[in-house]
Amino acid sequence: ENGDDLWLRYPPVADKMLQASYRYHVSALMVPSSDATLNIARQELLNGLSRLLQTQVPATATLRQDETVIAGTAQQCPLIAQANIAGLLKAAGNEGFMIVPKILQGKRCLLISGNTSIGVLYGVFHFLRLLQTAQPIPVQPIISAPKIQLRMLDHWDNLNRTVERGYAGFSIWNWHTLPTYIDQRYIDYARANASIGINGTVLTNVNANATVLTPAYLEKVKALADVFRPYGIRVYLTARFSAPMEIGGLATADPLNDSVRGWWKEKIKEIYSYIPDFGGFLVKANSEGQPGPQDYHRTHADGANMLADAIAPYKGIVIWRAFVYSHDNPIDRHKQAYDDFVPLDGQFRPNVLLQVKNGAIDFMPREPFHPLFGAMPKTPLMMEFQLTQEYLGQGTSLVFLAPLFKETLESDTYSKGAGSTVAKVIDGSVDQHMLSGMAGVANIGNDINWCGHPFAQANWYALGRLAWDHTLSSEQIAEEWLRMTFSNELTFLKSATRLMLESRDIIVQYSNPIGLHHIMGTGHHYGPAPWVNNQHRPEWNPVYYHKADSTGIGFDRTATGSNALAQYQPAVRRQWEDIHTCDEKYLLWFHHVQWRFRMKSGRNLWEELCYQYYTGADRVTGMQHTWESLRPFVDPQRFAQVTMLLKIQQQEATWWRNACLLYFRTFSHMPLPADYTPPDKTLEYYKQLQFPFAPGN
Ligand code: BDP
Incomplete structure (x- = not known):
C-alpha cells in the first residue's frame, strides 16, 4: 500500500455477509455503450466489482436475469428509454445521475443513468463508492446533481x-x-x-x-x-x-x-x-x-x-x-x-x-x-x-x-x-x-x-x-x-474521523490562535517568524499583521483602525466590531486587544494565548497516541509514514509554541503561567534558525 491507488483501491469487501449480498444483487452488468465515456464506465464497474466482490460479474448485452445492473443513457439504450424515468432524470441535469431499482422486462434491475454519458460515469463512481463504504444497495432512487458548475x-x-x-x-x-x-x-x-x-x-x-x-x-x-x-x-x-x-x-x-x-x-x-x-x-x-x-x-x-x-x-x-x-x-x-x-x-x-x-x-x-x-x-x-x-x-x-x-x-x-x-x-x-x-x-x-x-x-x-x-x-x-x-472497521473509523475533524483546529491553536495570522516564515511560509520586520513591502512583514506592542496585540480593523469591517454587511459587522461579541476565533483579526483583556474562559488574553499554544501542541501528542491506537487497522507502510510525519508535526508544534510565546512575551511582559513547562531554548535561538531545507517558494 503506497497510496498510489488513492481512494480507488477496491479491496475485497471485508464483511463476508455483505459481500454475499452484493454478489446476489449484482449478478450481471449491462453497459450498452457507444462512446469513450461509457466504455470507461463499463471498465470501471468490471474492475471495481471484480475486486470488491472477488468474483467476475458477467457483462451482458441483453437482459437475461434478475439483479442486473444497467448503466447508460436513454438515448443509447432502448431498455432505459422504456424505463419511465424521464421525470426523475429531469432533476439530474446535464451532469447528474440517478440510481434506481426498476423492474424491466419482468426482471429486477438496478439502473444507473443520466442525461449524458458523463452523468452515467459519475453515477457509476457513486455506486462503487456505496460498495466501497459498505452501504446497502439502494432500494430507493438516488438522484444527484452538482450544485456547482x-x-x-x-x-x-x-x-x-x-x-x-x-x-x-x-x-x-x-x-x-x-x-x-x-x-x-x-x-x-x-x-x-x-x-x-x-x-x-x-x-x-x-x-x-x-x-x-x-x-x-x-x-x-x-x-x-x-x-x-x-x-x-x-x-x-x-x-x-x-x-x-x-x-x-x-x-x-x-x-x-x-x-x-x-x-x-x-x-x-x-x-x-x-x-x-x-x-x-x-x-x-x-x-x-x-x-x-x-x-x-x-x-x-x-x-x-x-x-x-x-x-x-x-x-x-x-x-x-x-x-x-x-x-x-x-x-x-x-x-x-x-x-x-x-x-x-x-x-x-x-x-x-x-x-x-x-x-x-x-x-x-x-x-x-x-x-x-x-x-x-x-x-x-x-x-x-x-x-x-x-x-x-x-x-x-x-x-x-x-x-x-x-x-x-x-x-x-x-x-x-x-x-x-x-x-x-x-x-x-x-x-x-x-x-x-x-x-x-x-x-x-x-x-x-x-x-x-x-x-x-x-x-x-x-x-x-x-x-x-x-x-x-x-x-x-x-x-x-x-x-x-483505509478501512470500514467501526473502531478505526470512530477514532480516525475524530483525528481528521480536529486536525485543523489543532494547527490553528499551535500556530495562529485567536485570529492571529500571517506570522509564518518569510517567503517559504514554513514555521513561525512573528518577529520579521525587514521586508521592503510593509504587508510582507509578520509584524504588520499582529501589531504586538506593550499594550496588546492584534489588528484593529474596526472604525478606529483600518475599518475593513465596513466592507461587511451591518449584521456581520456589528457582531465582529464589538470586542465583546466578536467570535474569539477572530478576535485578533479584527481588534487590537489589551494583554489583560478578560476572555470568555476567565483567563486574560496573555494567559489565553499561552493556553492555546500549549493546548494545541499537546493535542498533537494526542494525535500521535490516537494514530498509534490505529496500528491494527492500517497497513505497515502507510502506518509508518503517518507515524513519522506526526513526529515531525509534533516538533513543529513545539517550535511554533515556543517561538511565538517567547516573542510575544517581550511585549506582554507577563510570565508564562506556572503550570506550563517553559521552552528549553531562547528566543534568539529561534530567531537565528535558518532553514536551508524549507520547501522553496
Ligand atoms: C500566495 C502564494 C503565492 C501565489 C499567490 C497567488 O504565496 O505563491 O502566487 O498566493 O495566489 O498565497 O497568486
Missing part, C-alpha cells in the same frame, strides 16, 4: 516541472515527453477526478509563462485534453497578460489596443483548433508583479472583457482572480480586493467569473470569509480554496481541510438577508447566476502517493465532494474517504 483544480505547475507551493514532488505534467508519451498518471489523474466530480483543470501556474501558448506547447496541452475528455474534464490555461508582447512581438498588451485584441483572437482560434472544448483562461493580473490591464491605466474589467470577447464565440470562459494587493495600499491589505473590484460589479461580460480566495488575506489557517462574497451581486464569484498546505504545515502536517472549507461556505454574508451564505453566493442561487465555480489549488505532485502526506489526499477528495454538494458535512466526507482509503 465548474469544479476545478488549479495547478500552480511551472513548465520546468517545479510546483509553486508544491510539497509532493515535481509536476505530474512532463512537458518534455508530451505529446507523444502519455504517462499512465494522466489517465489515473482523470479517473480520480471523475470519481469525485471534478470537471476542469488549469494546468499551469497563475504566475504564468506565455510559452504554454506557443504551438509546441499547445500540442502537448492537446494531448492532455484528449486524455481527459472522456472523463468529463476540460483543460484551462493561465494566460499571461503580456503574452502578446512576449510571444507575439507586439509593443504593448493594452487591452483596448486593436492589434492586441486581434492577437488574442487569433491565439484563441489557434487554441481551439487544437482543443475544440478548451475551457478558457485563468488570469492573475496586476498582482504580485504579474502584468495586467492597470499597466495601461485600464481596469480589471477592461482586461477580462478583452479576453472574454475573444473567447466567447467558442463558449470559453475567463476566470479572473481577485487576489490583488499593492504597496500603495499600506493601511490594510485586507481591503484592496474589495476596493478594486466592487466598483466594477456589472461591468464584466457574462462569460467572466471572478475567482475569490476564501479570505481577504491569503489562505490563512483561519480567516473570516472574504468581504467580496455577497458584495458583487452582478458578477458570478467563484471560490478559490487552497488544497496545498502553504500556510498549514505544508507537506508534513496532518490537516483535514473540509472544516476550513465548510466554515467559509456556511458563513452568512447577509447580502440578501439572513441565510445568504457564501455557499449560496457561489452556487449562484443568491443572485441567480448561470455560471458557478469552485476551485482548489492542487496539492498533487509526482510523489508515488500523489500528495506527499497520506492524509493530504483527503483534501483533494473533499474539494471534489464539496464542489458537487456543499451541504455534505466534513464528517461525512472524512468518513467516506477513510472507509475507501
Whole structure:
C-alpha cells in the first residue's frame, strides 16, 4: 500500500455477509455503450466489482436475469428509454445521475443513468463508492446533481516541472515527453477526478509563462485534453497578460489596443483548433508583479472583457482572480480586493467569473470569509480554496481541510438577508447566476502517493465532494474517504474521523490562535517568524499583521483602525466590531486587544494565548497516541509514514509554541503561567534558525 491507488483501491469487501449480498444483487452488468465515456464506465464497474466482490460479474448485452445492473443513457439504450424515468432524470441535469431499482422486462434491475454519458460515469463512481463504504444497495432512487458548475483544480505547475507551493514532488505534467508519451498518471489523474466530480483543470501556474501558448506547447496541452475528455474534464490555461508582447512581438498588451485584441483572437482560434472544448483562461493580473490591464491605466474589467470577447464565440470562459494587493495600499491589505473590484460589479461580460480566495488575506489557517462574497451581486464569484498546505504545515502536517472549507461556505454574508451564505453566493442561487465555480489549488505532485502526506489526499477528495454538494458535512466526507482509503472497521473509523475533524483546529491553536495570522516564515511560509520586520513591502512583514506592542496585540480593523469591517454587511459587522461579541476565533483579526483583556474562559488574553499554544501542541501528542491506537487497522507502510510525519508535526508544534510565546512575551511582559513547562531554548535561538531545507517558494 503506497497510496498510489488513492481512494480507488477496491479491496475485497471485508464483511463476508455483505459481500454475499452484493454478489446476489449484482449478478450481471449491462453497459450498452457507444462512446469513450461509457466504455470507461463499463471498465470501471468490471474492475471495481471484480475486486470488491472477488468474483467476475458477467457483462451482458441483453437482459437475461434478475439483479442486473444497467448503466447508460436513454438515448443509447432502448431498455432505459422504456424505463419511465424521464421525470426523475429531469432533476439530474446535464451532469447528474440517478440510481434506481426498476423492474424491466419482468426482471429486477438496478439502473444507473443520466442525461449524458458523463452523468452515467459519475453515477457509476457513486455506486462503487456505496460498495466501497459498505452501504446497502439502494432500494430507493438516488438522484444527484452538482450544485456547482465548474469544479476545478488549479495547478500552480511551472513548465520546468517545479510546483509553486508544491510539497509532493515535481509536476505530474512532463512537458518534455508530451505529446507523444502519455504517462499512465494522466489517465489515473482523470479517473480520480471523475470519481469525485471534478470537471476542469488549469494546468499551469497563475504566475504564468506565455510559452504554454506557443504551438509546441499547445500540442502537448492537446494531448492532455484528449486524455481527459472522456472523463468529463476540460483543460484551462493561465494566460499571461503580456503574452502578446512576449510571444507575439507586439509593443504593448493594452487591452483596448486593436492589434492586441486581434492577437488574442487569433491565439484563441489557434487554441481551439487544437482543443475544440478548451475551457478558457485563468488570469492573475496586476498582482504580485504579474502584468495586467492597470499597466495601461485600464481596469480589471477592461482586461477580462478583452479576453472574454475573444473567447466567447467558442463558449470559453475567463476566470479572473481577485487576489490583488499593492504597496500603495499600506493601511490594510485586507481591503484592496474589495476596493478594486466592487466598483466594477456589472461591468464584466457574462462569460467572466471572478475567482475569490476564501479570505481577504491569503489562505490563512483561519480567516473570516472574504468581504467580496455577497458584495458583487452582478458578477458570478467563484471560490478559490487552497488544497496545498502553504500556510498549514505544508507537506508534513496532518490537516483535514473540509472544516476550513465548510466554515467559509456556511458563513452568512447577509447580502440578501439572513441565510445568504457564501455557499449560496457561489452556487449562484443568491443572485441567480448561470455560471458557478469552485476551485482548489492542487496539492498533487509526482510523489508515488500523489500528495506527499497520506492524509493530504483527503483534501483533494473533499474539494471534489464539496464542489458537487456543499451541504455534505466534513464528517461525512472524512468518513467516506477513510472507509475507501483505509478501512470500514467501526473502531478505526470512530477514532480516525475524530483525528481528521480536529486536525485543523489543532494547527490553528499551535500556530495562529485567536485570529492571529500571517506570522509564518518569510517567503517559504514554513514555521513561525512573528518577529520579521525587514521586508521592503510593509504587508510582507509578520509584524504588520499582529501589531504586538506593550499594550496588546492584534489588528484593529474596526472604525478606529483600518475599518475593513465596513466592507461587511451591518449584521456581520456589528457582531465582529464589538470586542465583546466578536467570535474569539477572530478576535485578533479584527481588534487590537489589551494583554489583560478578560476572555470568555476567565483567563486574560496573555494567559489565553499561552493556553492555546500549549493546548494545541499537546493535542498533537494526542494525535500521535490516537494514530498509534490505529496500528491494527492500517497497513505497515502507510502506518509508518503517518507515524513519522506526526513526529515531525509534533516538533513543529513545539517550535511554533515556543517561538511565538517567547516573542510575544517581550511585549506582554507577563510570565508564562506556572503550570506550563517553559521552552528549553531562547528566543534568539529561534530567531537565528535558518532553514536551508524549507520547501522553496
Ligand atoms: C500566495 C502564494 C503565492 C501565489 C499567490 C497567488 O504565496 O505563491 O502566487 O498566493 O495566489 O498565497 O497568486
